[in-house]
Amino acid sequence: MAGVREKQGQLVFGLDIGTRSIVGTVGYKSGGSFHVTAQRMKEHETRAMLDGQIHDIGKVGETISQVKAQLEQDLNRELTEVCIAAAGRVLRTVTTYTEHTFESEREILAEDIYSLAAMGVEKAYEEFQKDNDTDVKFYCVGYTPMRYYMNGYQIGNLEGHKAKTIGIDLIATFLPDDVVDGLYKAVELAGLHVANLTLEPIAAIQVAIPEKFRMLNLALVDVGAGTSDISITKEGTIVAYGMIPVAGDSLTDILVQHCLVDFDTAEQIKRKAGEMETVEYTDILGLPQTISSKEVMELLEEAVARMTKLAADCIKELNGDKSVSAVFVVGGGGMIPGYTEKLAAELGIAKERVAIRGQEVMQNIQFEIENARNDAMMVTPIGICLSYYEQSNNFIFVEFNKVRIKLYDNGRISVADAAMQAKFPNEALFPRRGQALTFSVNGKNRMIRGEQGESAVIRVNKDPADIHTQIHSGDKIEITASTTGAAASLELGRLSELSERLHVFVNGAGIDIPKTAYVNGNRENEFYLIREGDAIQVHNYYTVSEIAEFLDVPLGENILVNETAARPETRVYENFTLTWDMEAEKSSENRHTPEEENLREEKHPEEKQASKTDAPAEKQEAPKSPDQKENNEVTVTVNGAPVVLSDKKSYVFVDVFDFIDFDLRDSRGRSIVTNINGRPAQYMEALNGGEVIEIYWK
Numbered sequence: 113m114a115g116v117r118e119k120q121g122q123l124v125f126g127l128d129i130g131t132r133s134i135v136g137t138v139g140y141k142s143g144g145s146f147h148v149t150a151q152r153m154k155e156h157e158t159r160a161m162l163d164g165q166i167h168d169i170g171k172v173g174e175t176i177s178q179v180k181a182q183l184e185q186d187l188n189r190e191l192t193e194v195c196i197a198a199a200g201r202v203l204r205t206v207t208t209y210t211e212h213t214f215e216s217e218r219e220i221l222a223e224d225i226y227s228l229a230a231m232g233v234e235k236a237y238e239e240f241q242k243d244n245d246t247d248v249k250f251y252c253v254g255y256t257p258m259r260y261y262m263n264g265y266q267i268g269n270l271e272g273h274k275a276k277t278i279g280i281d282l283i284a285t286f287l288p289d290d291v292v293d294g295l296y297k298a299v300e301l302a303g304l305h306v307a308n309l310t311l312e313p314i315a316a317i318q319v320a321i322p323e324k325f326r327m328l329n330l331a332l333v334d335v336g337a338g339t340s341d342i343s344i345t346k347e348g349t350i351v352a353y354g355m356i357p358v359a360g361d362s363l364t365d366i367l368v369q370h371c372l373v374d375f376d377t378a379e380q381i382k383r384k385a386g387e388m389e390t391v392e393y394t395d396i397l398g399l400p401q402t403i404s405s406k407e408v409m410e411l412l413e414e415a416v417a418r419m420t421k422l423a424a425d426c427i428k429e430l431n432g433d434k435s436v437s438a439v440f441v442v443g444g445g446g447m448i449p450g451y452t453e454k455l456a457a458e459l460g461i462a463k464e465r466v467a468i469r470g471q472e473v474m475q476n477i478q479f480e481i482e483n484a485r486n487d488a489m490m491v492t493p494i495g496i497c498l499s500y501y502e503q504s505n506n507f508i509f510v511e512f513n514k515v516r517i518k519l520y521d522n523g524r525i526s527v528a529d530a531a532m533q534a535k536f537p538n539e540a541l542f543p544r545r546g547q548a549l550t551f552s553v554n555g556k557n558r559m560i561r562g563e564q565g566e567s568a569v570i571r572v573n574k575d576p577a578d579i580h581t582q583i584h585s586g587d588k589i590e591i592t593a594s595t596t597g598a599a600a601s602l603e604l605g606r607l608s609e610l611s612e613r614l615h616v617f618v619n620g621a622g623i624d625i626p627k628t629a630y631v632n633g634n635r636e637n638e639f640y641l642i643r644e645g646d647a648i649q650v651h652n653y654y655t656v657s658e659i660a661e662f663l664d665v666p667l668g669e670n671i672l673v674n675e676t677a678a679r680p681e682t683r684v685y686e687n688f689t690l691t692w693d694m695e696a697e698k699s700s701e702n703r704h705t706p707e708e709e710n711l712r713e714e715k716h717p718e719e720k721q722a723s724k725t726d727a728p729a730e731k732q733e734a735p736k737s738p739d740q741k742e743n744n745e746v747t748v749t750v751n752g753a754p755v756v757l758s759d760k761k762s763y764v765f766v767d768v769f770d771f772i773d774f775d776l777r778d779s780r781g782r783s784i785v786t787n788i789n790g791r792p793a794q795y796m797e798a799l800n801g802g803e804v805i806e807i808y809w810k
Contacts (some may be wrong), residue, residue, distance in 0.1 A: 126497035131338035173301025211279035236284035254311035315495035335445030360445030424458035563597035605638025
C-alpha cells in the first residue's frame with residue numbers, strides 16, 4: 113500500500129476489530145469523496161474479545177480470515193495489507209509542541225508537515241516515557257495535530273506557505289503493549305500486514321465530525337460493545353481523548369441473566385427490542401418465551417443511566433469540568449432506546465443536541481455496492497480507512513540478532529532505532545579506544561590515546577550495512593559488537609623531548625650526548641615503559657661529572673665551563689665548552705676502599721695510626737718547602753662511620769670523595785643525595801671537623 117497517501121484511487125482495506133463483531137471495509141479516495149467498493153461483517157462465534165481486548169488471538173484471527181476471504185471474493189483480488197484501530201482501553205494522552213527551523217526561508221511541502229508531525233510523536237513518546245512509572249510498555253497508537261505555527265504565528269494549513277520555522281501542537285495517544293500486540297498477532301494469523309494503526313475515536317471523528325464543525329465545542333461518543341471511546345473538539349481541532357470501560361455488552365449481560373439465554377440470544381433480544389413491541393426467543397431449557405420491548409427497556413434503564421452518567425462525567429473531565437455544546441453518538445451500543453436522552457440529561461443540555469450520527473454524516477461517502485450499510489455502525493470502519501490518508505502510525509517487526517522486536521514506524525526507521533529498541537549497548541556499535549595513558553613531562557600534563565578498536569559489523573538481510581541503513585518489516589539485522597583497542601603504551605625514549613641530542617665541546621672536541629630523563633626522581637633509560645601518572649623530568653643539560661661519566665674518563669682538575677672556573681656539579685648546556693686538566697687527573701689507583709681499609713686494620717692494628725700520619729711514598733720523596741704548613745687532619749662522620757681527611761691544610765666537601773669508596777659512575781639513572789648536618793651540602797663548602805655527612809644514590 114505504499115504511496116496511497118500520494119496517489120488517490122488505490123484501494124485501502126480497513127478492519128474494525130470490535131468486541132462483538134469484525135467489520136471489513138475496502139475503498140478508495142477520489143477527490144473529496146471516499147468510495148466504498150466492498151463491505152463485510154461477521155460476529156465472533158464466542159466471546160473471544162472482552163472490553164475491546166482480544167482474549168483468544170487464534171479465534172479472532174480465524175474470524176478476520178473469514179472476513180478477508182469474503183472481501184477478496186467480492187473484489188476478485190488478494191488483500192495483503194490492512195488498516196486497524198485500537199479501542200481506548202487504558203488510554204494515556206500527551207500534548208506537546210515541536211518546531212523545526214530550516215536553513216533559510218522556503219516553501220513548505222506536504223512532506224515537511226508529515227516530518228514535523230513525526231517529530232512531535234517522537235517527542236511525545238519521550239515525554240510519556242519519563243512519566244511512565246509502571247513496568248508496562250506503552251505504544252503510541254494515534255496522534256492528532258491541534259494547531260500549526262508558521263514563524264511563531266498560528267496558521268490553519270502550512271502547505272504552500274514560505275517560512276523559516278514551522279511548529280505544531282499535537283496530542284498523541286498511548287496504549288499498553290498487550291493491547292497492540294494482540295491486534296497485530298491476530299491480523300498476522302490472517303496473512304495480513306498492518307499498514308496503519310490508529311485509535312477508534314480518532315477514526316470515528318474522521319467521519320462523524322467534519323473539520324468545518326470542529327470550531328464548536330463538541331463531543332463524540334463511540335459506544336461499542338466493550339468500551340465507549342470519547343473525543344472532544346474545540347477551536348478547530350481535537351483537544352482530548354478518553355474512554356470508559358462500559359458499553360453495549362454490559363446491557364446484554366443483564367438480559368442473559370434475566371431471560372436465561374446465551375449471550376448471542378440476549379444480544380438479539382436487545383437489538384429487536386428497539387424495532388418491535390414483542391420479542392420471541394427460546395431459553396436454555398428449550399422453552400419458547402416472549403418478552404415485551406417495554407420490559408426490556410425497564411430492565412436496562414438503570415444500566416443505561418449508569419453508562420450515560422459515566423460518559424457524561426468523562427466528557428466534562430476532558431472538557432475542563434464543563435459540558436459541551438452538543439454530542440454525536442456512533443456505534444451500535446449507542447443505538448439502545450433512551451441512551452441519547454439520558455446522556456443529554458446528565459450533561460444538562462437539550463435532548464436534541466445529543467444525536468446518533470450515521471447516514472447524515474456520510475455525505476462524502478459513495479457506496480458502490482448494493483444494500484450497503486451506512487448507519488452509525490459503519491462510521492468507525494470507514495473512519496479507519498480515512499485515517500490512513502491522514503497519518504502513518506504503524507508498527508513493524510524485525511529480527512535483531514535472532515530476537516523478534518517491534519518498532520514504531522515513523523517512516524524512517526534505521527538500524528540504530530532497532531538497536532535502541534533491543535537495548536543493544538550504544539558503545540558496542542562504535543569502535544572503542546583502549547585505556548589512555550596520562551603522565552606529565554616537565555610539569556605539563558600529557559595524554560596518549562589507546563588504540564582504536566574494530567567497528568561493529570552490521571548486516572541487514574546478510575548484506576553489509578551501517579547504523580543509518582533504513583530497515584523495513586521482516587528485515588533480519590545482525591550486529592557483531594565493536595571491540596576495544598589496546599591500551600596506550602609508550603617507551604621513554606620515544607618522547608619528542610628525547611629525540612634531540614645535546615651538543616657540547618669537551619677539551620676542544622665536539623660531542624653529541626643524549627638528553628637524560630628522570631621518572632619520579634629516578635633516572636631511567638630509553639626503554640622504560642611509561643606508567644599511568646608518571647612525573648617525568650627531561651634535562652636539557654649535563655653536569656660536568658655526568659659528562660665525564662658518559663665519556664668514561666676520569667675528571668681532572670682546573671675545570672672550566674665557557675672559560676669560567678667550574679665545579680663537578682656545574683651544569684653544561686647546549687653548545688657550552690668544557691675543559692679540564694687531563695694531566696692532573698684525580699686518580700684513585702692507590703686508594704683503598706673503606707672495606708679494604710677496614711680489613712687491613714683488623715689484620716694489622718699497629719699500622720692504623722701510621723696510616724693516618726704517614727704521607728704516600730711519592731710525596732715523601734719531596735721535602736717540604738720552608739713556608740709549607742704542617743699536615744692538618746680533620747675527622748668527619750660519613751654515612752655513620754668516622755672518616756679522617758688528611759694531606760691538606762684545609763678541606764671542602766668534595767674532598768670527602770677522596771677518602772670514601774663511592775663510585776660516581778655507578779648512577780644507573782639515579783641521582784646523588786649529599787647532606788651536611790641534615791641539610792643539602794655545597795660541593796665547595798669548608799669542612800672544619802665533626803660534620804655529619806650523608807652520601808647515597810636516590
